[in-house]
Amino acid sequence: MTRRVLDPVDAFAPRHLGPRDADVASMLATLGVDSLETLADQAVPPSIRVDRSLDALPDGLSESDALALLRSMASKNEVRRTWIGMGYYGTNVPPVIQRNVLESPAWYTQYTPYQAEIAQGRLEALLNFQTMVADLTGLPIANASLLDEATAAAEAMALCRAATRGKKSGFFVEDGVHPHVVAVVAARAKPIGVEIHRGAAADADFAGQDLFGILLQYPNTDGAIEDYAAVAEAAHASKALVAVATDLLALTLLTPPGEWGADVAVGSAQRFGVPFGLGGPHAAFMSVTEKHQRKLPGRVVGVSIDPAGRPAYRLAIQTREQHIRRDKATSNICTAQVLLAIMASMYGVYHGPGGLTAIARRVRAATHALAVALEALGATVDGGPRFGTLRVRLANPDAVAAALERARINLRRYDDGFGISLDETVTRGDLAALIAAFSDGLDSRPGEFDLDALAADTPELPAGFARSSEFLTHPVFNSHHSETEMLRYIHSLQAGDLSLAFSMIALGSCTMKLNGTSQMVPVTWPEFGNIHPFAPRAQWSGYSAMFDDLERWLAEATGFDAVSLQPNAGSQGEYAGLLTIKAWQEARGEHGRDVCLIPTSAHGTNPASAVMAGFRVVGVACDEDGNIDVDDLRVRAAEHADRLGALMVTYPSTHGVFETSIREVCAVVHEHGGRVYLDGANMNAQVGLCRPADYGADVCHLNLHKTFCIPHGGGGPGMGPIGVTAELAPFLPGHPLVEGVGGAQAIGPVSAAPYGSPSILPIPWMYIATMGRDGLTKATQVAILNANYMAERLSSTFEVLYRGPNGRVAHEFILDMRPFKKSAGVTVTDIAKRLMDYGFHAPTVSFPVVGTLMIEPTESESRAELDRFCDALIAIREEIRAIEEGRLDAEDNPLKRAPHTAVDIASEGWDRGYSRELGAYPAPWVRAHKFWPLVGRIDEAYGDRNLMCTCPPWHPSQ
16 A cells, blocks of 8 residues: 555554565565565465455554544443442552553563573562462462453362362352352353252252362352351361352451361452453462362462572473373463462562551441441341441332432442442542432431441451461561562562563464554553443443454454454363354254364363363374374264264464365364364464465464464463354353343353453554554564574574475474484473573473474564574574584583573682683673573472472572
């Protein structure tokens, strides 16, 4: 498109793409092709290419115009004072945390800490999170976060079942559990044959109902604080487990679940400094007894040591469990809500135990004052000990509802009254407004209330409910309460983490690309942040308009007929997509179709997700080129024709190649009655060039944190919406509390909130709106260019394992490092650690092929950065050659002893068989811009033998 003189000059696409036009021409010349279109023709099979204009995708807007348009949409959201509760509460985000963590690219562009030596900062923050959760819940082992409270409760159910070896089939969910949590747990239970029982906790019949566990809410959804000790004792007598959904702020005052018999505690850390965001993203948590630590889903941060004996953080035990255990895994969760867990942990560090307790006491006092005032007005308030939620019963709630509407206040509505959940943001004015609205509705005028006097008269919690144990005693929670100290602490941790703010992170299958600043700006707009997920739909019409755009745009990009934005992670998208297939099959009377075919090269989450969705996994072989063996697929499909439900396939393949047989693969599955689930992790090689629905897929999940620019945040948040064909659209996931979500025959919810994690959806909206259809297509072409350029540069030094028919790779490629184990004793891990000395994060190590590196440069990296990375690998190859030729010792060399810390280099006792300069400054660019790992190579085996996940954090300043 020709630019006119008065067109805006702040177009985003040229800023998003790393190579300049001259670089593109030179790189194409290196590959011997004349244009990006020609290269795409060579890489992408002609049989699947898009053959029409994608008119539903927008024309690209300038950044300023897109922000203005999104601002006008956001203004349609009505931010009201909201006290709905149900696990979502108002919170004051400390500005020092908002500006220096949430809004800092040094925090939100980090990747999952698989290379722990250059991830020490966020690992310490996550260990703080684990310590905080363990202390508050009274259970010794906590994970580094889960997706939301409801899915964490479902994971707790799965853990209880696994711990009892699946010998029982019943799970009891007490009536006091939040309704959306109940719905997600019930949806998770159905495909795996678990029977859900409901009722009062005391009515649980552990023997008669064949229960392996029970889920309690503490405090419960109506605010009541129950004594569950007898229930826990009865459960344990029957060898059942007790899971408790709880509130971290309340636990500063209440006896923690671990002290009265809970085996598992779950919940949300949202009220620790993370806004509503219409439901997410927020960091859920799970803690367990030591007996069940090996079954804890998700990620766990532990402490080990480096060669100098320094404490060093790492991911422990469960790391990428799915890739090891596959269909035997207890969970398909491979991500977390790291950025939000870090925010919550920083909130705990900033306030400390004293500050958190003061906040909790203030919330409880305000709740008591409000209860007394409402009773004086003639309302009936449920009795018993309370923390922050009241159940208010009225003879005529409609009149009060009208008064609340006039006052622009949102409460939880019951048939006979209201629920009111106060939080740290409540003011005297808020209490007065609530009292006034009830007074108007009840037509009661008892006079003025002295709120401070009522609050001061708050009774102590009864014996047995009041917390007596200490928590957050470690100095990290008691040392950073001034903003100066907090700011320095945040930046001291930040200095220990390599992010995209420093250099490229070329992780294959992970798509670490530019997260544009203009895309991040709307995330912290109050019009998006301060909306409760269960507020009336009319109050978030701006969100609805954004959802409509995204659903339409994503449907056009993929070719599907309908899109659900509910799955809040890629793993959730896999699970939801398979459930829609199963629901469609069952609606046709095909209840026996329980076989899911999965290629042996698939992501480990695929088989885990299939089992969660009630499928039985059958493997399909790959040929020597890494492609699906179509002949074996035909055999397996025919063998299971009567029971074939689905095929899971990743495209382009996990090996970084566009397989030419994809249409045939889909046709074989359809011929035998199955449907095709396509893993959209590699959509960054497809947008604008080909569409999954066009070549035969029936459902596809999209990683918005990959292709569509939501930042990885150190390992989360993510979003995994699914696109489906018209026949599957009626089964898209619904929600029990929000109408108009999902299809006419909707499966149960897969996430706590109806739209997953809405407050980060402005990011892909901005990306698509500013790139436009032409920019999106060019981004895909440049991603393919960058990968092929790097593969070409490195092919004379390393073997590129897989290529397509024309010798091209897709958007990523695999380098074989296995020969160096034999020639020099050098492993792929040695190479990964040595790259740190060159200022780079390693590519994906040993996946999908052990002993290899999978490299994905993305379209955002400049040619200069690509060349630096290639130069680093080539230089490392020369170091390996020096070992092969005996010029460097086989054990005492810079690869085996990488990475090199500043302390190592500055030490007087340098006794290594190579120079300090070679160790720390192996390339010219690191002299100008050096990243120093805080620790040397971490002893993984020591950390697993000596599991420590809540021990005191170590930091050089301590």
